[in-house]
Amino acid sequence: MIKKDKIPFIIIIIFYSLLFITSNVNWMSRDALWFSKVNSSPLAFAIKRYETWSSRFWIEGAVLVASKHLFIFFLITIISAFFLFYSVSKLISFNKFISNLVLVLFFIALFPIASLQSAGFIATIVNYIWPSALFGYWLIIDNQRKSETVASYKVIISTFCLILSVFNEGLAIMLFLYLIIRLVIEKKEFLNIYRMICLLVSFLSILNVLFCPGNQKRGISEMTHWFPTFDHLSFWDKLLIQLDNIASNLIVNHNLMGIFLLLLLARAVQKRQSLSIILSGLAIMLSKISESLISKPLDTIVKHSSGKEFNYNITSMLLAPSLIFIIILGLVVFIIILLYGKSSKSLIAITSLGTTFATGRSISLSPTLLASADRPLLFLYFVIIFNCVVLLDDMIEFNKNKDKIVVKKISE
Structure with a gap:
């Protein structure tokens, strides 16, 4: 059951659903059109893209699935949007209906929706919104650990979410910077098994970005073109x-x-x-x-x-x-x-x-x-x-x- 103070998050889902329906969005434009024509399994495609184009391993496979199955794309996007706002609400301690309503309405008013169109809505949402929701959930659990005992299964799930999220190189950099800030704040308290696991995830994600063969090949190709x-x-x-x-x-x-x-x-x-x-x-x-x-x-x-x-x-x-x-x-x-x-x-x-x-x-x-x-x-x-x-x-x-x-x- 959704608590009363979280009801505004349903409003934002309804709003964007109506916005996209009334705007007659061409979901299969730009990158999604190309992905929809790929004749390959998501795993095989993700491996090939990792070798030739991008370090965003599972994300590339997810874009392929989303481009071929719009219902799955819409369902996961709705869940991701809800969890993203839920995470933000928890992180900034918004525990009242009016506070979360302000959060939703201000986001609707200010967020430049056109920014999701440059590579097509499907590709951009899967590449940025989905990983953001995963990263946001990890941040909630990480924040809760400072003040209360968190169930082990929640820590395990959040760590798995963190691992998936940092396949987006932007979030990999954010994790690295976040951990540096936490080290400065926590000092000796930072030295525990959980933090070492987070550091390992951060270290491996940076290595993934730097040494992925696809990133290097893409860099050469993109430089020639752009x-x-x-x-x-x-x-x-x-x-x-x-x-x-x-x-x-x-x-x-x-x-x-x-x-x-x-x-x-x-x-x-x-x-x-x-x-x-x-x-x-x-x-x-x-x-x-x-x-x-x-x-x-x-x-x-x-x-x-x-x-x-x-x-x-x-x-x-x-x-x-x-x-x-x-x-x-x-x-x-x-x-x-x-x-x-x-x-x-x-x-x-x-x-x-x-x-x-x-x-x-x-x-x-x-x-x-x-x-x-x-x-x-x-x-x-x-x-x-x-x-x-x-x-x-x-x-x-x-x-x-x-x-x-x-x-x-x-x-x-």
Whole structure:
């Protein structure tokens, strides 16, 4: 039986089901069309893809199954979506109906659904949403272990979910960064069998990404097709391109950064913190000023990157907007610390944003850093939206508490 406070998660499933039905989505477009024509068993196909194309072993087989059996795809996607939101709700301690309703409605309002279309809905959902739900379940159990005794079977199931999730290289990087953060926080308590198993999973997942024969062959093929001069770029140039790409998606294309900054400003006003208000306003102004500085140079690079004569001075084009974006990010971190101090909320906000941002940055090492569109940023989108929800929920709770104080004073 679903608890009352979790009912909003059913709302989001109904909403997206109706949205896709009324939008007449062509599920068999892009990658799914190619996968549906493959005449092979899922296991044999996954092995072949591992050898020739991708380290996402079971995910490749799952895309094949999903492309041929839409009912299975829809069923697993519904379950994954429910568990993803359930996991987030547990992790951010949303135990009230109104809090989870805000979570669902804000996600519906802010999440850029078009980001799931670049490789086709089926391929993108299987590659990102399914593993995210598995990773989220592991995070719940990992978080519960700190404060209560968790049944052994739950730990085993969550560890299996973790192993499956890190076949997505983005989540493999996130796990590695998460464990580093846990090591810093837990210190000697980190040294236990469970953590050693998690470290082993992380280590093997990174090795899988680095040494998978398919990844290496794909890199050569993708570079020839998408970015022939990629090897001639310096490491610095690659980082600048991806940094500007992230800035463009967060500030120009989807404006998630603008909304997050507005909520930080609103929270600062509510708490009457003058410095936070000033810094939030400064960050908002910088983001508006940087829009054209960010988008125009990146558009030029995207347009000409597939040409063999690409020889632009990337540093001169992207250094200024990248510096502005870094300043905005620094302001965000400082504002969060001012608003929440040295609390668990500020730690969770900063580390979640930092790890997903670093994961997005990691794609700069790949020749598909532009061809992948914003798919590698989906985890960052999730985290920004969830942090927006936390801010909004805090403001709602603040007003409720304020009203209680006013009523109490009147009654006295």
